[in-house]
Amino acid sequence: PANKKLLFLPGDGIGPEVMRQVRRVIDWLDRKRNVTFDVTEGLVGGAAIDAYGVPLKDETLADALAVDAVMLGAVGGPKWDNPTDYTKRPEAGLLMLRKELNLFANLRPAVVFDALVDASTLKADVIRGLDILIVRELTGGVYFGEPRGITDIGNGERRGVNTQVYTTSEIRRVARVAFELARKRGNKLHSMEKANVMESGLLWRQEVTKLHQEEFSDVTLEHMYADNGAMQLLKNPKQFDVIVTDNLFGDILSDEAAMMTGSLGMLPSASLGAPDANGQRKALYEPVHGSAPDIAGRDLANPCATLLSFAMCLRYSFNMDEEAKMLEKAVQNVLSGGMRTADIMAPGMARCSTTVMGDSILREL
Amino acid sequence: PANKKLLFLPGDGIGPEVMRQVRRVIDWLDRKRNVTFDVTEGLVGGAAIDAYGVPLKDETLADALAVDAVMLGAVGGPKWDNPTDYTKRPEAGLLMLRKELNLFANLRPAVVFDALVDASTLKADVIRGLDILIVRELTGGVYFGEPRGITDIGNGERRGVNTQVYTTSEIRRVARVAFELARKRGNKLHSMEKANVMESGLLWRQEVTKLHQEEFSDVTLEHMYADNGAMQLLKNPKQFDVIVTDNLFGDILSDEAAMMTGSLGMLPSASLGAPDANGQRKALYEPVHGSAPDIAGRDLANPCATLLSFAMCLRYSFNMDEEAKMLEKAVQNVLSGGMRTADIMAPGMARCSTTVMGDSILREL
Ligand SMILES: CC(C)[C@H](C(=O)O)[C@@H](O)C(=O)O
Numbered sequence A, B: 001p002a003n004k005k006l007l008f009l010p011g012d013g014i015g016p017e018v019m020r021q022v023r024r025v026i027d028w029l030d031r032k033r034n035v036t037f038d039v040t041e042g043l044v045g046g047a048a049i050d051a052y053g054v055p056l057k058d059e060t061l062a063d064a065l066a067v068d069a070v071m072l073g074a075v076g077g078p079k080w081d082n083p084t085d086y087t088k089r090p091e092a093g094l095l096m097l098r099k100e101l102n103l104f105a106n107l108r109p110a111v112v113f114d115a116l117v118d119a120s121t122l123k124a125d126v127i128r129g130l131d132i133l134i135v136r137e138l139t140g141g142v143y144f145g146e147p148r149g150i151t152d153i154g155n156g157e158r159r160g161v162n163t164q165v166y167t168t169s170e171i172r173r174v175a176r177v178a179f180e181l182a183r184k185r186g187n188k189l190h191s192m193e194k195a196n197v198m199e200s201g202l203l204w205r206q207e208v209t210k211l212h213q214e215e216f217s218d219v220t221l222e223h224m225y226a227d228n229g230a231m232q233l234l235k236n237p238k239q240f241d242v243i244v245t246d247n248l249f250g251d252i253l254s255d256e257a258a259m260m261t262g263s264l265g266m267l268p269s270a271s272l273g274a275p276d277a278n279g280q281r282k283a284l285y286e287p288v289h290g291s292a293p294d295i296a297g298r299d300l301a302n303p304c305a306t307l308l309s310f311a312m313c314l315r316y317s318f319n320m321d322e323e324a325k326m327l328e329k330a331v332q333n334v335l336s337g338g339m340r341t342a343d344i345m346a347p348g349m350a351r352c353s354t355t356v357m358g359d360s361i362l363r364e365l
């Protein structure tokens, strides 16, 4: 069979150094598991702006559309922060990938690693064993809605506009992914919006309710206003199994949930498209953390989130559940053994660099 | 001088019972401090829907416009949750009050009471002594933007739309309130938006920056993306002094901050309009917590948030800083003495009812 095709987009800041550790896992898969990947590499974000003047070249986008999966490091940094031209921001490269690959379902697990319970600012008993999956809609809502922009309205006044918009089918397809994932987990789904204030949220609630009745009545469904969701996450996070929400609420609530775990440098994510005739989905995998420009290039970053994103890639894009589990187990064992990058360092543990963390995980494998 | 005029809108759920404790403080002010209030009362929310078919009668709105300040309990409840007609929801009454009184600046303190440090799900050392003030824009953004609504787009598909919109002057007036408050506190302001994704957020950032340069360069200003803000609040809440943000982000971030304190039943809020020729602002005061229908009418609710909202009312609407401080001190002393309503009950403390909490605070006064 044809080799499995991967596109690597290391991006900015710590992106390249954490992605390097994924390369090593790919070598291991080749040598020890007889699985060969064709890996091509490209630039995205600030790196692409520096090289080509745009955050994502057409050729890179074409590559992304041609491969089985994209692995992304991180984008952004103060160097490219100033431009007011939206098309010239590092983020625009990432947003374009999401949109053009139609990656409407963003899976963000918020998991507390036993070895890291104490790293959270939340009390250990509140978060020990936490395992939430946030499914964030990723190609709609206020991120992409039109009209948008800043206009002059006279008298030195300006007006900034964005449009929050969802259609029935956009809501249903992401809710379907969430219901299906809930079935494989705790069978409970919370849907979050502001239906009490926003019509787009009311439509969201109505369509999720309908889909539930039509196809997923075996899953327990609860609706929650997003502000209450932000509270309930803190009050009693373990009440949640799967959460589905829109692009903007998902951005904020998933970051809240991620920070709650205390394991931000550990959290992976997957962004999935619609299944094609062969059941294959376009997919992009990336760590939840950002490009951390302050520690970039210093071999300090935690590569675990990116390695675990690659585990998700093995599972969702290549059906390699066994290898995914091996990689996840290796990460866990290294943590249990006391190895810690700076971000998760704790008294009594062994502080290590990005490379040494990679070494240890490879050794476990 | 003419008596001070107050409108009481107890609203739904626990609203009436917590507002009753404010009446007692008003009697005390009359008897002991020689300050007389003219208090009229009206219905809002579900209570108004039941009585008049609308969540806010024109007459009640006219009353609200005529008084010096409005004290509100809480609105909403499952009884009125279903209608898809937005004008027939309890929330619509509250939103109409905000809009018609032009209460654009919503002040939400997130304060940790020493006696309640352990009630939080966050670790005590992370939140002990926390004192943040969130200034939420309250009459603009996606809450009120047009166009909005749900439309049929054929093929059984519907489309839900809301509009996020801010003008220069809407941003500047709320930022001004935030800068002025920061000056009286820790002199530090964080402004939160998603300028990396939304043009309305970019305009927000630009205008806050401009106002800072023009008039408040003595205040330390930092910009933060709202998703990062949700994280930083959890990671290190004490880095913040005053936070200014838009209506929707403010809704979510202030609820997150409130729940972090562990003192949700303790947190007041003030919603202020623009100063008139005499420097008077229209104002509405209400607790941050909701109507808690599950415990309504059972004398279980915590009246402290509402009493502290009244303290804000004394301070901001009537310049009665001394009396405000007396009331705040009374609440604190009662807490330190070990009295606890159910929501903040802890081992070794004395559990009490709404009324008994009120008794104790009155006795302190
Ligand atoms: C970088 C930014 C555009 C992005 C977003 O807002 O979606 C990020 O915050 C994320 O959550 O992936």
Ligand SMILES: CC(C)[C@H](C(=O)O)[C@@H](O)C(=O)O
Residues within 6 Å of the ligand: A196, A197, A227, B076, B091, B094, B095, B251
């Ligand atoms: C009740 C609701 C309309 C309101 C809001 O969304 O603003 C509430 O959540 C609040 O924060 O005051």
